[in-house]
Amino acid sequence: MSVTIDIKDLGLTRQREVVLRVIRDEQEHLTASEIFDKAKQLLPGISFATVYNSLRYLKEAGHIAEISFGSGASRFDSKLTRHDHAICTKCGKLVDMEIELPAEVISFAAEFSHFKPESIELTLRGLCPDCNK
Ligand SMILES: [Zn+2]
Ligand SMILES: [Zn+2]
Known part of the structure; x- marks a missing residue:
């Protein structure tokens, strides 16, 4: 996976590099506007449109993954290998x-839907440890 390739070796523009750095440095899965806030600290003057376009570019180039859960803003993930998520409902x-x-x-799901399966994702919803205190 390309996760370990140094950002400097990807030949990205300064803006795209900053956006990718923000996503990789953050353990959380950020939304575009959260990424914009952090990118501004590294590169004052960067616009939301630039961040947004960089996200699209990085996603198409396979450097990040976009995850969306029904309503709510998409979040961006630097981890490209298959994995699942737990999301706090609060x-x-x-x-x-x-x-x-x-x-x-996956066989049950394939049988039920009559789809030819490629992948399946699991999302756990509930209260995170902080909200469950
Ligand atoms: Zn993830
Ligand atoms: Zn919570």
Whole structure:
């Protein structure tokens, strides 16, 4: 996976490099406007449109993944290997989960939908430890 390639070696423009750096440095999965806020600290004067276009470019180039959960803004993920997410229904916190799903899950889903399966994702919704205190 390209995750380990140094940002400097990707030949990105300064703006795209800053946007990718923000996403990689952050453990959380940020929305475009959160990325914009952080990118401005590194590169004052960067516009929201530039951040937005950089996100589209980086996604198409396979450097980041976009995740969306129904309503609510898309979030961006620097982790490209298959993984699942847990999302807090109160504060919206999103964390990565590395869970091995039983093979039967995808077969059941394929049988039910009559789809030819490629991948399946698991999303756990509930209260995060902070909200559950
Ligand atoms: Zn929470
Ligand atoms: Zn993730």
